[in-house]
Amino acid sequence: MATKAQSRTTPLTLISLALVALWLIIAAFPFVWTFWGSFKVQSDFFSKADWMNAIYGVNTAKETGGAFTGAGYYGAWVTEGFWRNVLNSGIVVFFTVIISLTFGTLGGYALARSGFRYAFWILMAALVFRAMPHITLVSGYLLPFFEWNIWGILPTTIIVLVAINQPFTLWMLHSFFLNIPKDMDESAMVDGCTRFQAFRHVIIPVMWPGVITTGLFSFLLAYNDFAVTAMLLSSENETIIPAIASFLGTTQVEGKVMYAVAAVVSATAPLFVLILFFQRQIVSGLTAGAVKG
Amino acid sequence: MKHRTFFWFILPTLSAMILFIALPIVSVFIQSLFVQHEQVLLVSESCGPFGCEKTTSIDTEATAKLREDRPLGRFNGFGTYTNRSHLAFAEVGEAWATSESFGDFWGQVLNLPFYRALIFTLTYTAVVTPLVIVLGLAIAVGVNNLPRLLKGPSIFVSLLPFLVTPLVGSLILFWMVDGDGVIGATLQYIFDDPSLSLKASTSLTWIMLIVYGIWHTLPFSFITFYAGLQTVSKDTMEAAMIDGASKWQRMIHVVVPHLMPLVSFVTLMLLMDNFRVFEPIVSFSAEAHATSLSWIIFNDLRESGNPLYGSAGATSMMTIVGVVILLTPVLIRTWRDFNRKAH
Numbered sequence: 001m002a003t004k005a006q007s008r009t010t011p012l013t014l015i016s017l018a019l020v021a022l023w024l025i026i027a028a029f030p031f032v033w034t035f036w037g038s039f040k041v042q043s044d045f046f047s048k049a050d051w052m053n054a055i056y057g058v059n060t061a062k063e064t065g066g067a068f069t070g071a072g073y074y075g076a077w078v079t080e081g082f083w084r085n086v087l088n089s090g091i092v093v094f095f096t097v098i099i100s101l102t103f104g105t106l107g108g109y110a111l112a113r114s115g116f117r118y119a120f121w122i123l124m125a126a127l128v129f130r131a132m133p134h135i136t137l138v139s140g141y142l143l144p145f146f147e148w149n150i151w152g153i154l155p156t157t158i159i160v161l162v163a164i165n166q167p168f169t170l171w172m173l174h175s176f177f178l179n180i181p182k183d184m185d186e187s188a189m190v191d192g193c194t195r196f197q198a199f200r201h202v203i204i205p206v207m208w209p210g211v212i213t214t215g216l217f218s219f220l221l222a223y224n225d226f227a228v229t230a231m232l233l234s235s236e237n238e239t240i241i242p243a244i245a246s247f248l249g250t251t252q253v254e255g256k257v258m259y260a261v262a263a264v265v266s267a268t269a270p271l272f273v274l275i276l277f278f279q280r281q282i283v284s285g286l287t288a289g290a291v292k293g
Numbered sequence: 294m295k296h297r298t299f300f301w302f303i304l305p306t307l308s309a310m311i312l313f314i315a316l317p318i319v320s321v322f323i324q325s326l327f328v329q330h331e332q333v334l335l336v337s338e339s340c341g342p343f344g345c346e347k348t349t350s351i352d353t354e355a356t357a358k359l360r361e362d363r364p365l366g367r368f369n370g371f372g373t374y375t376n377r378s379h380l381a382f383a384e385v386g387e388a389w390a391t392s393e394s395f396g397d398f399w400g401q402v403l404n405l406p407f408y409r410a411l412i413f414t415l416t417y418t419a420v421v422t423p424l425v426i427v428l429g430l431a432i433a434v435g436v437n438n439l440p441r442l443l444k445g446p447s448i449f450v451s452l453l454p455f456l457v458t459p460l461v462g463s464l465i466l467f468w469m470v471d472g473d474g475v476i477g478a479t480l481q482y483i484f485d486d487p488s489l490s491l492k493a494s495t496s497l498t499w500i501m502l503i504v505y506g507i508w509h510t511l512p513f514s515f516i517t518f519y520a521g522l523q524t525v526s527k528d529t530m531e532a533a534m535i536d537g538a539s540k541w542q543r544m545i546h547v548v549v550p551h552l553m554p555l556v557s558f559v560t561l562m563l564l565m566d567n568f569r570v571f572e573p574i575v576s577f578s579a580e581a582h583a584t585s586l587s588w589i590i591f592n593d594l595r596e597s598g599n600p601l602y603g604s605a606g607a608t609s610m611m612t613i614v615g616v617v618i619l620l621t622p623v624l625i626r627t628w629r630d631f632n633r634k635a636h
Binding site (some may be wrong): 010017020023031033048054099107109111114119126128134135142162163170196223231260261268269271272276286 | 295296305307309317318319323343365428434436439449452456458464465469472474478479497508513541571575576587588593597600606626631
């Protein structure tokens with residue numbers, strides 16, 4: 001309950017509100033600006049003369065006849081074949097999420113229910129693995145993958161992303177399963193279920209909130225990855241993010257940079273939708289490990 | 294849970310982690326002990342009327358065959374670790390012996406690729422982490438004071454920079470600070486210097502990368518602290534108020550101590566993520582002025598046609614050691630907590 005004394009406006013409150021306002025502008029402006037600019041031509045979006053050009057699209061109107069143009073999107077999706085990268089990303093992300101959740105729920109459940117010392121050591125090892133820069137691991141994959149001739153294809157990347165995802169998934173689901181009372185599955189076992197039956201009939205029906213939250217973060221990790229996908233995929237199998245990075249190599253040619261801008265906006269769109277629908281789950285997932293200490 | 298059941302439950306995840314995380318570390322270590330083959334030289338003697346002449350040429354066929362037969366290269370022991378591109382003992386020693394002042398020595402060391410990357414990585418981590426924690430706390434308190442209707446949208450907006458792909462997020466900022474982009478052009482206008490470019494100077498590049506880092510990770514600390522603020526006990530706050538504590542005093546003496554466990558959690562996460570800083574350097578094409586440990590590994594592997602596995606392996610091993618050093622305090626603390634619980 002806000003009392004009069006609490007809600008009194010002090011300079012401190014004003015400063016903190018100003019800070020929040022400033023932050024919100026800094027957080028949102030780049031996205032709004034780039035989204036708006038992606039429908040302009042390069043000489044407007046990168047206008048040396050007057051930044052207002054990017055808003056009104058002076059040169060866009062001159063060059064294309066309208067204040068907005070989809071040329072960047074057409075160039076990226078059709079000319080440069082960005083749709084193929086989107087398809088690849090879809091495949092990689094889908095399988096990575098499904099497999100890592102399957103592995104993660106089984107392992108997380110086991111770790112949450114085992115009081116033995118080795119369970120603790122597995123969690124500690126997972127923490128160290130979680131902290132390692134992904135590129136350090138990639139340098140270990142390349143040579144063996146070349147030797148075994150499995151470099152450059154999607155399944156290899158999927159299984160690598162699953163493995164890199166595991167430490168995080170394990171921690172998250174482990175702390176989630178700790179919150180499901182032990183009595184539930186143990187009473188099922190007293191009634192004659194095996195451990196696996198108890199897991200299937202008692203735990204699986206109640207685990208979905210935790211699994212969905214973890215799945216969101218697995219999705220983000222697979223979708224946002226650059227180090228692994230850039231090094232392990234051949235150019236025809238590239239996913240979205242390395243594809244955008246390779247667009248950059250060709251930015252010198254006039255007009256191409258707008259392809260990259262359009263691709264960047266296209267790559268951000270799914271994340272925007274994700275936050276729109278799953279804001280609550282994302283926030284609870286971010287704080288899950290923290291609030292429990 | 295019985296050992297047997299535990300084993301079957303943990304098997305898929307454990308085998309994934311062993312095969313693709315633990316074994317690659319071993320493989321990285323082995324690679325780091327080898328360097329790529331030297332080219333096979335062919336010495337042929339051609340004798341003419343004016344005596345014999347020795348010519349050396351590269352035997353490409355034999356070189357290719359050797360590379361194919363033994364792709365690891367030739368054994369080099371810890372030579373790669375100490376060479377010029379890594380710890381550079383010889384160069385550092387020489388710089389120490391020849392330089393006149395400490396600054397001079399420092400300047401010479403910073404020209405060595407590994408130390409350059411290490412210093413940037415550490416500076417980035419050490420600057421971004423505390424700033425993000427302090428600013429995140431301030432914004433969390435601010436948002437907590439907002440009317441309920443505004444809280445949801447402001448969290449939504451804040452999540453964007455955090456969840457956006459690092460490569461994409463840094464590109465978006467890069468285009469804006471470009472000489473022709475909106476921020477870059479405005480800065481040129483303000484300082485009345487049409488040649489001003491954030492990309493051209495080392496210190497400005499560093500600042501730009503650090504600003505990106507703050508922009509990208511601030512939401513994480515903000516949201517964690519915001520969640521923590523919801524659990525501050527109202528009774529304690531009221532008691533402090535009755536005792537005459539001002540808003541600021543309540544903040545420092547009640548809220549901050551309450552959030553202390555969260556601060557250590559956020560610090561840990563931020564340290565781990567900032568230490569692997571990599572994508573912004575690719576996006577900003579900042580490698581001329583700032584490189585990070587992850588970036589030099591990437592660069593070694595990208596070496597067209599002939600990736601330097603040994604060199605990348607050595608840097609990777611040293612990075613892993615760095616990560617373990619960073620994590621040691623946390624590991625020790627968790628170990629103590631676990632033992633206390635067990636007994």
